[in-house]
Amino acid sequence: MLRTARLTDALRGRGKTVAAGLGIAAALAGAGSASAVLASNPVPATHASVAKLTSRRRIAAPVHITPGLAPTTTGAKPAATGAAAPATSPAARPAQPATQAVAAPAQPATAPAQQQTQQPVTQPASGPYQIYDSTTPSSIPAGQQAAVYADGAYAASPAQVAGHPGTLWIDTNGSDPSANALDVEPGDATPAQAGQWVAQKLTDTPNQVAIVYTMRSDWSAVQAAVGQLPQWMQSHVRWWIADPTGVPHMVPGASATQWYWGPNYDISTANPGF
Numbered sequence: 001m002l003r004t005a006r007l008t009d010a011l012r013g014r015g016k017t018v019a020a021g022l023g024i025a026a027a028l029a030g031a032g033s034a035s036a037v038l039a040s041n042p043v044p045a046t047h048a049s050v051a052k053l054t055s056r057r058r059i060a061a062p063v064h065i066t067p068g069l070a071p072t073t074t075g076a077k078p079a080a081t082g083a084a085a086p087a088t089s090p091a092a093r094p095a096q097p098a099t100q101a102v103a104a105p106a107q108p109a110t111a112p113a114q115q116q117t118q119q120p121v122t123q124p125a126s127g128p129y130q131i132y133d134s135t136t137p138s139s140i141p142a143g144q145q146a147a148v149y150a151d152g153a154y155a156a157s158p159a160q161v162a163g164h165p166g167t168l169w170i171d172t173n174g175s176d177p178s179a180n181a182l183d184v185e186p187g188d189a190t191p192a193q194a195g196q197w198v199a200q201k202l203t204d205t206p207n208q209v210a211i212v213y214t215m216r217s218d219w220s221a222v223q224a225a226v227g228q229l230p231q232w233m234q235s236h237v238r239w240w241i242a243d244p245t246g247v248p249h250m251v252p253g254a255s256a257t258q259w260y261w262g263p264n265y266d267i268s269t270a271n272p273g274f
Helices: 003-040 047-057 191-204 216-225
Strands: 128-131 145-150 167-169 181-184 209-216 237-242 256-261 266-268
Touching: 003 266, 128 167, 145 209, 191 209, 191 216, 216 237
Parallel strands: 128 145, 145 167, 167 181, 181 209, 209 237, 237 256
Antiparallel strands: 128 266, 256 266
16 A cells, blocks of 8 residues: 555544544543533432432431522421410310218117106195285286186186286186186185085096185085095095185195285195195
């Protein structure tokens, strides 16, 4: 081959080599440019890469990369912009219901087999006591035992002797056997009426006593009339005998003796049980 041809072939070979070198250089230059471009304009991270990053670093929120800025975490706690959010108080523990103490049932009272004590019984006077009788009840001393008339000209009312306990009511003519006593003296009931009055009273109220008032001088006649009655009736008769000596005393056989006659009232002394 001619020297010119060999030179041409040599140059042609070198040209391929240079071109190849230039191509490689250009390629490298292009890669550098691409790297530069990539550095200046980074590609956003894909969701897959974020997920991997999140999984690796255990970050709850995804990471966003802003061009030219450092990556920031969107799940970070935001800065306070105003009043702080109210703190969430833990749920209050439900109050336990108050346990009410249950009172123990009252024990039933045990009734005694036999009553040990008895109610006090009002006993009659243990000794002689005084009785005031009058045709004017207002003249009788307050609080004293009184005797007033149930009928006749001097009949009294319960209101007139309201302040006198255990008042005795006297029948003056034998017409009221419900009275406590019968007045047998001149101008009032007769000895014969005394027997009838006692019989009627004890027939109506056999558990009571029949009081017969008379003067000592007339007592025997009245006793004779009452002596005609059954013995059990005679045992229920109480004698109230007038013997105005002015000195307290008891006529033998009598249950009460009228020993004082006064202008406003008379006074008698009575034995217990009269």
